[in-house]
Amino acid sequence: MKVFQKKRIRYAPLGILFALISILLDILLFKTDIFGSFFKALEYKSLDMMFTARGAILPNPNLIIVKIDERELIDYGYPIPHNITAQAIYYMTEAGAKAIGIDLFLNKQNDETNNQLLTYATAHSNVFLAVGPYRPSGISDNEIDFYIDSLVHYKIKHWGVPIPNELKPYFHRSVTFAGKSFDELVESASGIGHVAIIPDPFDGVQRRVPLFVEYAGNIYPSLGAVLAFEYLGIDYKKVKITKKRNEIVFSFGDLQIPTSLKSELFINYVGPDTIFRQVSLNKVIEAGLNNDKEFLSQFKNAIVIIGPTARSLGDLGPNPFSEKAPNIFIHANVFNTIVSRNFIRPVSWRVQILIMVVLTLIVGISGFITKFHNSLILTVAILVGYFAFSFLSFTQLLRWFYNAEPTVSILLCYISSVSYLTIRENKQKQQIRSMFEKYVDASVVDKLIENPELMALGGEERELTILFGDIQGFTTMSEKLTPHQLVTLLNELLDELSMIIFKNKGTIDKYIGDAIMAFWGAPVPDENHAYNACLTALEMQEKLRELREKWKKLGRPEIKMRIGINTGKVIVGNMGSKVKFNYTVIGDDVNLASRLEGANKEYGTSIMIGESTYEKVKDKVIVRELDLLVVKGKTEPVRVYELIGLVNDTLPEWTKKFIELYHEGLKHYRDRNWDKAIELFSRAIEINPDDYTSKLYIQRCLYFKESPPPPDWSGVFVMQTK
Numbered sequence: 001m002k003v004f005q006k007k008r009i010r011y012a013p014l015g016i017l018f019a020l021i022s023i024l025l026d027i028l029l030f031k032t033d034i035f036g037s038f039f040k041a042l043e044y045k046s047l048d049m050m051f052t053a054r055g056a057i058l059p060n061p062n063l064i065i066v067k068i069d070e071r072e073l074i075d076y077g078y079p080i081p082h083n084i085t086a087q088a089i090y091y092m093t094e095a096g097a098k099a100i101g102i103d104l105f106l107n108k109q110n111d112e113t114n115n116q117l118l119t120y121a122t123a124h125s126n127v128f129l130a131v132g133p134y135r136p137s138g139i140s141d142n143e144i145d146f147y148i149d150s151l152v153h154y155k156i157k158h159w160g161v162p163i164p165n166e167l168k169p170y171f172h173r174s175v176t177f178a179g180k181s182f183d184e185l186v187e188s189a190s191g192i193g194h195v196a197i198i199p200d201p202f203d204g205v206q207r208r209v210p211l212f213v214e215y216a217g218n219i220y221p222s223l224g225a226v227l228a229f230e231y232l233g234i235d236y237k238k239v240k241i242t243k244k245r246n247e248i249v250f251s252f253g254d255l256q257i258p259t260s261l262k263s264e265l266f267i268n269y270v271g272p273d274t275i276f277r278q279v280s281l282n283k284v285i286e287a288g289l290n291n292d293k294e295f296l297s298q299f300k301n302a303i304v305i306i307g308p309t310a311r312s313l314g315d316l317g318p319n320p321f322s323e324k325a326p327n328i329f330i331h332a333n334v335f336n337t338i339v340s341r342n343f344i345r346p347v348s349w350r351v352q353i354l355i356m357v358v359l360t361l362i363v364g365i366s367g368f369i370t371k372f373h374n375s376l377i378l379t380v381a382i383l384v385g386y387f388a389f390s391f392l393s394f395t396q397l398l399r400w401f402y403n404a405e406p407t408v409s410i411l412l413c414y415i416s417s418v419s420y421l422t423i424r425e426n427k428q429k430q431q432i433r434s435m436f437e438k439y440v441d442a443s444v445v446d447k448l449i450e451n452p453e454l455m456a457l458g459g460e461e462r463e464l465t466i467l468f469g470d471i472q473g474f475t476t477m478s479e480k481l482t483p484h485q486l487v488t489l490l491n492e493l494l495d496e497l498s499m500i501i502f503k504n505k506g507t508i509d510k511y512i513g514d515a516i517m518a519f520w521g522a523p524v525p526d527e528n529h530a531y532n533a534c535l536t537a538l539e540m541q542e543k544l545r546e547l548r549e550k551w552k553k554l555g556r557p558e559i560k561m562r563i564g565i566n567t568g569k570v571i572v573g574n575m576g577s578k579v580k581f582n583y584t585v586i587g588d589d590v591n592l593a594s595r596l597e598g599a600n601k602e603y604g605t606s607i608m609i610g611e612s613t614y615e616k617v618k619d620k621v622i623v624r625e626l627d628l629l630v631v632k633g634k635t636e637p638v639r640v641y642e643l644i645g646l647v648n649d650t651l652p653e654w655t656k657k658f659i660e661l662y663h664e665g666l667k668h669y670r671d672r673n674w675d676k677a678i679e680l681f682s683r684a685i686e687i688n689p690d691d692y693t694s695k696l697y698i699q700r701c702l703y704f705k706e707s708p709p710p711p712d713w714s715g716v717f718v719m720q721t722k
Helices: 006-031 038-054 070-076 082-094 112-123 150-159 165-170 183-188 223-232 281-289 293-299 328-340 349-369 372-397 404-433 435-439 442-450 474-479 483-503 529-553 588-603 611-617 653-670 674-687 692-706
Strands: 063-068 099-102 127-134 172-174 176-179 191-194 206-210 212-215 218-221 240-243 248-252 255-259 264-266 277-280 303-308 316-319 322-326 458-471 507-512 515-520 561-576 581-586 607-610 621-630 638-646 716-718
Touching: 006 038, 006 349, 006 404, 038 206, 038 372, 038 404, 063 070, 063 281, 063 328, 070 281, 082 099, 082 112, 082 281, 082 293, 082 303, 099 223, 112 127, 112 183, 127 172, 127 183, 127 223, 150 176, 150 183, 150 191, 150 218, 165 240, 191 218, 191 223, 206 316, 206 328, 218 223, 223 303, 223 328, 255 264, 264 328, 277 281, 281 293, 303 328, 316 328, 322 328, 349 372, 349 404, 372 404, 458 474, 458 483, 458 529, 458 581, 458 588, 483 507, 483 515, 483 529, 507 581, 515 529, 529 561, 529 607, 529 611, 529 638, 561 588, 561 611, 588 607, 588 621, 588 638, 588 692, 607 611, 611 621, 611 638, 621 653, 653 674, 653 692, 674 692
Parallel strands: 063 277, 063 303, 099 127, 099 303, 127 191, 172 212, 561 607, 621 716
Antiparallel strands: 127 176, 206 264, 212 218, 240 248, 248 255, 316 322, 458 515, 458 561, 507 515, 561 581, 607 638, 621 638
16 A cells, blocks of 8 residues: 555645644744633643543652641631640640641731640641742832831741842742731741742643742742651752753752742642541541540651641632642642652753654645545554653653644644645646636636627727737747746746736736737726736836846846837727637737837837827826837837836936936937937936947937938838837
């Protein structure tokens, strides 16, 4: 079975183009906010799906959650009396708890004895209190130091780690710890840990926490982190902070914790909340009062986190395993992530982009060089293979490869390429069915469909403008090219020129070898037919200049074109026989347009228009009068002009001066002032050395000085060639 068809390999660049467009669109979707946050949320949802697919893993067995649940609220009320909290701390400390973290802000209560009891219990235990960073909205990093709460800083600064100013931008910064327990309790604690959480703005899911936050030049660890450091016997104040290309690394001896460039730790969730060891505060109090040593023995060497789990308290948030989970479990997961050293590290964006580009290119190219079912199989195989690779990298190596971003890019490329190929195949079938329509312009076809009577032979007299264009030196040029090269070059040129004609409401009559004939004003009437023909001629010459630059780089010969334009009464309609006919124009003014095209050669010009055309466009174009000319086969002279530009065009000053001198010279030439005419034409040539017309008139003046024209001479020049 052939995987791809050799004849279709030439379409590979088209597949590359579709792939690159898909990649760029994918980057717009995922890296900008042009389309909102949907696609960014999609990427993080894919991370949640990998957590779910991986399933639960066992957390550290020495971590215990002491819950303040609905039962405690009924028994003790809320806030929990400080004597109850103090009793729980005492019982767990006596049982051998290594450290106790309190995920509550404990304010003073009315009973001062209870306040003192809690302070005493905390002072004689290894208790770490929660603090809540606060930063008012609208304060920039440059302004934040002016708002520092120095009083709070004085109370807690001995727990902070000083950092140099250049590291501050890599942390979430706070102006105070607005959430904290009363001062006496804080002073008696063993440490503090912040409880800041960063819900992702796309969907509110809590996937990251700041490992440290910066406040008044010091950094403070999160509650889960400070408990992990206590469990591991690490002095977090001896941290070494290293900024790498894509991450900030916190080193504590042999423990290295990678974070984002904002010091955010990706939480490696172990599973649903129920997987953690949990006891209620009420049970701890009951066991202590009953001296239940068996129950209390579980706290030996344990890390304890006391906090609310009652849903009525509202301290809830979504995580990858639950839509609403008590936030105390975030600190538990942070603790477990650090203690287990299972750190999730996003793969470098450069690697991610490279993978996306390679996979999308494979899909794009295969879509154009293989059959449909083969490209479908390959695309599905790439997606399945990448998902398997990404999942294994996540579960085995804890490396997070994006899933949504490359998937969308691949699907965009595949769907767009398949759609394009389907449309192209349908179009090709339609082209075969309507092949004969291409012999005439689409506007003619529309006209004939609307007016079937026009299919009859014959025509009508109408004022039109006719254009003839012919390539200079085509015979010589054709000798330098192979037939294939010549046809390719000619087709490219005529295609570009035809598009300009169609754009400006023209109708192509025919292609005559290297020449093109078009007219304006039929079959659809056009009041500005003369102007549109002139505009077309100027745009054709401009397009030809662009093509010359392109062809020069390809080593192709230089091509120039002469154009003749004339306006007049002609017969337009279907001409020919009943077997074959063509929608065309005939008449003397058609022939004159053809002669004007050839007359360019005599004057070295590119665009020549007749007097009848000039009269219709003289307020819209810039011209110079060339001559009173009698073309081959005619007896009456016609005034002819070189079309230079449109009145809206900005001409260089030297061009204006050149035209002025030329016209003065032409006036003296017709007045038989040969020497003055020669002087003026010579001055014009000094400005424009390439002007063949001025040189021609100097030759005529020199000739007439030797052989003066007859007395009735009116300046008419009779052409002897076509």
